[in-house]
Amino acid sequence: MPADLAQSLVALVSNLFRLLWAWLAWLLRLLRRRRDDEGYEKIDCFEIPPDVNRRPDPCLYSQTFLAAQGIAVTWDNPDIRITTPTGDPAPSPVLEANTDYLVVGTIHNASFDAAIGVSVRCFVRPWGFDFSQRTPVEVDAAGDPAERVVHIGPWGQALATFTWRTPNVAEGHYCLTVECAHPADREPNNNVGQENTDVRRSAAAAAQRFTVPFFNRRERVREFIIRADEYQIPEGRVELELEHIPGSRGIDDDRKRALMTASGLPPPDRTGNEPREEEIRRAIERDAIRGARIRLSSEERRQRRGRGYRVFGYRGRSALMADNRLDGFPLANGWTLTFPGLTEHPAGWRVAIPPGTTRDIEVVVEVPADAAAGDAKAINLTAMDPLGGVVGGVTIYLEVEA
Known part of the structure; x- marks a missing residue:
């Protein structure tokens, strides 16, 4: 057989x-696609978004965190208790000098995942x-x-x-x-909570003065x-149930508008100029952090060549936050408070302090007659x-004497 013919047969x-x-x-x-069409589940691999990823959230009543959410706070911390060695309550403003006490901190876990090995310290x-000075209560x-x-x-x-x-x-004020x-x-x-209180007594129709x-x-x-407020x-007991937000599969125009507005982004207009997908994603993630909402990929939405979300939230959370808003508890019933020497400001009282120094802030509370x-x-x-x-902050309990 000629060499050329042999090479042609091999190539054929x-x-x-x-x-x-x-x-x-x-x-x-073709067979695999037909199998999928017959009801076999198709699994898409994707990165778990940070607002869904299971992680623990050890926490306690944190004034700095709550105030950052626009929520009023007290410095009488419900998660920090002081007791005698036998367990009897010992209110913090009435502590004896050179005396043993127990400081009991309640640590919560605001997560569906267990918090194993949480480190706790007290100062x-x-x-x-x-x-800035702080000393451990125990070494x-x-x-x-x-x-x-x-x-x-x-x-x-x-x-x-x-x-x-x-x-x-x-x-002994600490x-x-x-x-x-x-x-x-x-x-x-x-992760940080403070307990900072004092108790004062005054007669009616009197001015109580103290310094901080x-x-x-x-x-x-x-x-x-x-x-200053009286929050x-x-x-x-307050209970909020996690539930699916109806109509949240896919981000329709109304949902986009409400979500973007709540998250501080410009909402979509009515002319068809929709915000970019990346902006919507960031808005949903921020809303999830603030509102405990969860986003999940939707297979049905992806089949329609769009990206969808199923959104869950604690219904009633916004109303609860509004009931405890930072500016919602001014002094009432004839009680007034002033700071002599400070400049009054729409949000409170303004004070300027030189670097590395301490200034005693005088506070005057007028008790109604x-x-x-x-x-x-x-x-x-x-x-x-x-x-x-x-x-920082402090809570003053002012009691009226006979």
Whole structure:
């Protein structure tokens, strides 16, 4: 057989095999597609978005975090308790000098995932605003801050207890801080809570004066706004149920508009100029963080060549936040409060403090003449920087005497 003919036959057989293989591959793809059409589940791989990824969220009542959400706060922290060694309550403003107490911190887990190995520490700071100095209430054998490690189930809570011996000084007003930490924490901004209270007594139709130290820890002059209100945590139990938002499969025009407006982005207009997909995605992620909403890929939506979301939320959460808004609790019933020497501002009272110095802020509370003996007023003083960040605060309980 001539060499040219042999090479031609080899090439022909090779091409036949290639055609056969291509036909078999096409047949396999056809069978797989038919199998999918007959009801077999198709699984698409995608990266789990950060607002859905399961991670723990150890937390406690955090004034800085709540105020950043526009929620009023008290500095009488419900998650920090002081007791005697036998467990009897010991209100923080009435502590004896050079005496042993227990500081009990309640750590919550606001997540569907267990928080295993949460580190908790406790510190004491000088009473007042923004003091950077802090001392551990308890130390270990090496002299380092004592650490408690707790394990918290989904949406559970655990107690971390520390032994504290108060300083041997006559005036025992302190600010207690409890901090928790976890390496996979979903929201580390709600990990620090403060307990900073005082109790004063006054007759009716009298002016009660007291001072609160304010420290500027920075190396420059800083201005602050001090807000005053009478907010207290509502009594009773509040329950919110996670549920699917009807009509949220796919982002229709009305849903887009509401979502973008709530998230601070320009809403879509009526002329067809829709926001970019990336802007919608960022808005949904921000809304999920603020509103506990979850976004999930929708197979049906993808089949229509669009990207869809199924949105879940805690219905009633917005109303609950509105009922506890930061500016919703001015002093009422004839009680007035002033800061002599400070400049009044629409949002509160303005104060400027030189770098690295402490200024005593004088506070005057006018008790109305018709205040009855036994009446009490909780007055929260919260200091903020010009950007609205909380730098500290104190809650004063003013009781009316006979």
